[in-house]
Amino acid sequence: MEVFLPVTAIVISSTLALIFLVLYLKERGSGHENLHIDLKDLDPGGQKNYQLLNEAIKKSQEMLSASESESLKMIANSKTNIQKLEEEHTKELEGYIKQFEESIKNTSAQVSQSINLASSQFNTFLQQLAEKSQQFEAANEQATTVRIEKMLDQLETKLSDFLLESEQKTTGAIDLELQSTRQLIETYKQQQLKLIDENIISMMERTMALVIGKRLTLKDQLDLVYESLEKAKLEKFII
Amino acid sequence: MNQTQEVGYVQSSRDFLVYLDGLPSIKINDLVENEQGLRGWISALLKNQVEVLMVDSGKVTPGQMFKRLPARLSINVGDYLLGRAVNPLGIAIDGKGPLTRSKTTNLMELEQVALGIRSRQFIKEQFTTGVSLIDCLIPLGKGQRELVMGDAHSGKTGFLIDLIVNQSKLNRTSNKPKKTICIYASIGKPAASVRNLIDVLRANKALEYSVVIAASSSEPAPMIFLTPKAAFSVAEFFQRNGHDVLLILDDLGTHAKIYREMSLLGFKSPGRESYPGDIFYQHAHLMERAGSFKAGFGGASITALPVIELDLNDFTTLIPTSLMSMTDGHLLFKSSLRNQGLQPAIDIFLSVSRVGRQTQDRLTNSISARIRSTLTQAEELQTVSSFSAELPIQTQLILRQKRLLDEILKQDPLTYIPKEVQVIMLSLVYTSFLKDKDHSFMEKYKNNLINAFLTNPTFNNITKSFYTFKSDQQLINALEAETAKLNELCPS
Amino acid sequence: MNNLWQKIITNTYTVKTLKNRVRFLRSYLNRAKFDQNPNKEQNLSPEELIWIESLAEEHLLDVDTKSVSPMMDELDEMVEKTEALTVYFPFDPPSEEIDTLGSWMRSNFGKSELIMDIKYDPALIGGCALVWKGLYRDFSVRKKIQDEKQQILDSFRKYAPNS
Secondary structure (H helix, E strand, C coil): CCCHHHHHHHHHHHHHHHHHHHHHHHHHHHCHHHHHHHHHHCCHHHHHHHHHHHHHHHHHHHHHHHHHHHHHHHHHHHHHHHHHHHHHHHHHHHHHHHHHHHHHHHHHHHHHHHHHHHHHHHHHHHHHHHHHHHHHHHHHHHHHHHHHHHHHHHHHHHHHHHHHHHHHHHHHHHHHHHHHHHHHHHHHHHHHHHHHHHHHHHHHHHHHHHHHHHHCCHHHHHHHHHHHHHHHHHCCCCC | CCCCEEEEEEEEEECCEEEECCCCCCCCCEEEEECCCCEEEEEEECCCCEEEEECCCCCCCCCCEEEEEEEECEEEECHHHCCCEECCCCCECCCCCCCCCCCCCEEEECCCCCCCHHHECCCCCEECCCCHHHHHHCCEECCCECEEEECCCCCHHHHHHHHHHHHHHHHHHCCCCCCCEEEEEEEEECHHHHHHHHHHHHHCCCHHHEEEEEEECCCCHHHHHHHHHHHHHHHHHHHHCCCCEEEEEECHHHHHHHHHHHHHHCCCCECHHHCECCHHHHHHHHHCCCEEECHHHCCCEEEEEEEEECCCCCCCCHHHHHHHHHCCEEEEECHHHHHCCCCCCECCCCCEECCHHHHCCHHHHHHHHHHHHHHHHHHHHHHHHHHCCCCCHHHHHHHHHHHHHHHHHCCCCCCCCCHHHHHHHHHHCCCHHHCCCCHHHHHHHHHHHHHHHHHCHHHHHHHHCHHHCCCHHHHHHHHHHCHHHHHHHCCC | CHHHHHHHHHCCCEHHHHHHHHHHHHHHHHHHHHCCCCCCCCCCCHHHHHHHHHHHHHHHCCCCHHHHHHHHHHHHHHHHHCCEEEEEECCCCCHHHHHHHHHHHHHHHCCCCCEEEEEECHHHCCCCEEEECCEEEECCHHHHHHHCHHHHHHHHHCCCCCC
16 A cells, blocks of 8 residues: 555556646647658757657656556565465464464363362261261260250259248248338337327326416415525536 | 537617627627527627627617537538538528438538648649639639639620639539539528529529529628638538539629628728738638649639629729739620620730649640630730721721631630630631631521530541641641531531 | 715615616615705605615715716726526515525625526426526526436336336
8 A cells, every 4th residue: 555655656647647748749740741851950959858848758657667667566466465464363363363262172172070079078968967967966865865864863852952041931921021011019018108208298297387386385386486596506506 | 428508688779780708718700699589690709709700680778698619611522511501600502401410421611721732733634614714814723713703794704604614514524433523602692583594594404513602692791701711611521522613703892892791890000902911811701712722632723703793994992903913813794895796705915824724735835825826916906997998808807807716706605616626716717718708607507616616526536636637727728628627517 | 975885785685686786876865965955855765764764874974066976987897797697496485584585695605796697497307506706506496307317217217118
């Protein structure tokens, strides 16, 4: 492709030059006879131009032929290249595919191997487990029966103890309660008696105040007063 | 058994002041009782007479015999006081029946000498109130004495009730074994307002950990005078058992007036403003009983909030200035701020907390410093803004920030905002989320934002990781990251 | 002065009587010395008159108008200073008995100027209760009952149907 563009550019430019030249020549050719005459008629400058044109025509013709041959070569080359690449690629792909297939085969073989191994192990394990559990069950049964018997014995003894104890405790508690209530009653009784005593005394005082105040003669009163004064004297109340 | 009993006969009596003879070995603060059962306590020992102040009102005539009682001036204290209202002598006044005396009843004398320096410890723990303005800008410490002063109808009592209710909320959510006890001493207030207070506390389920000690204005003056002493004795009982105590004395101005009445009646020489010479002592020796105590003396703390109502045009009168000098700071309430809608109506620039700053964590401290500087700048620019029509952008920003901060610091009564959420809300003002927003936006969405930071899982992580932030800038950056979600939450 | 005082206190045994007598003396002297009309009838009972006249001769002759007031003030002071023994009686003793009691007390307690302040307390039943220098002590029958409470109750119990 990269080669293609400059080649086409060259081709196009050369064909254009050619076309231009042919047209010019045609124009000029109409006066072909005039050409030679023209040449003679031409001034040195014109002659040079004619020479240049001829050279240009030759060069462009050479260039055209060269480019044509080049392009044909390139086309052929590219075709062969493409063919080569295709062949290589297909070869590689086939190689890869083959490898992949092999590896798959290997792994699947390994997996199936390991699965087999595992399942066999598992089976053996299950068998062992079953055996063990059977043994365990048998032993358990024995042990539980023994224990139950023991427990029943213990329960019996404990229950009898408990009953005895609770009996004692309740009787003890009842006794205490009884004692405390008796005490309460006693204290209450004492309090009431005290109250009664005080009431008696105050009643007595009041009655005496009323009665004796009226019944005592002056002499009696005075006697009492002198008695009190004697007492005061004894106690040295008046200092 | 000594069968003699000390007696004294009334020589003269003047209203609640009675002079007795006899009573040879009586001491000050002993109790005496006459035949009708009227009690009084010995307040002074004169040359040939004993001065008695009557706590029960009744007719005392010369010649009556007063017997000396074995008890001294004291109050029965115990856990059964919680949820009850009592008078300064320990008698229940809330109509819920007599106080149930458990076996562990203690008798605390009303007059106690305050514990000395050896027993005190440095105030390290913050007293969380749940009110943004206090917790961030004017923080209180456990064991601090903070004077609550303001003119009438400035919302002081409401604020104090909020404190009690919030403490009860905190008690319910915390798992500390020893809860904070609130004691409210109502000194000479009308009986109806005491009733009202008890009802409000009960309605907000705050009575469970509160004690109310009240002497209404109809009681004899000595009874009213004893109220703060009784309150402190009860507080000391709870403090020695390991509970932190909040003690509110409402109000000490009435207490001072009552003491003035008693002294003038007793012919003590009047001093400045006719107050007796020892009025400062009467308040100071009470305030000294508050504080933060070492473990050997019970641990825990008594935080005292004395209240005084004053005239804002002149608060250089004797009692407010004395109280300001004996407390660790003051909160100034203004009714003008309340009328503008700011609640709590505290003037931030004129209020101070001398001890609170050391109890705040570093993050809150830095945020509050930032806020204070913004507010100060805004104050200065306030006058400028009223003159010029077109303000530079920085000025506008500061003024807008101030309005936003004011809006955030407003808090409805009986609301509780946890400390972390408070600081987060205030930090939002410095993020781009609120950069172009006005205070009306904040008014609309404040509650939504607070709820979001409390419950919404998207924002909750910031609240939960609050204490991991090392500087205020970190917190602000964390909030910046959530700006888009915040905008979604609050479409403008 | 002392003589007058001694004369007064010798047969005055109660606070009330003492104060009354001093008061009479004051008003008598004021009338006698200052009243323009000395013959106007004085409103004193016969006993009081007798008593004052018993004083009059010895001690009041040298009293003139200037010394009346200070003398009376001094007397008042001495009255205030006198220690009174408060006695609670359950009855109301007549005045002669009071005098007897008073003199008995003075001789037995060793206080020659002791005066009684008599009060009435019927709850004492019998005997008396005394208050001296601010100390109250019950010597009455009521106190005895309270002290002997146990014995009394025991004797009652003898009559109880059950125990």
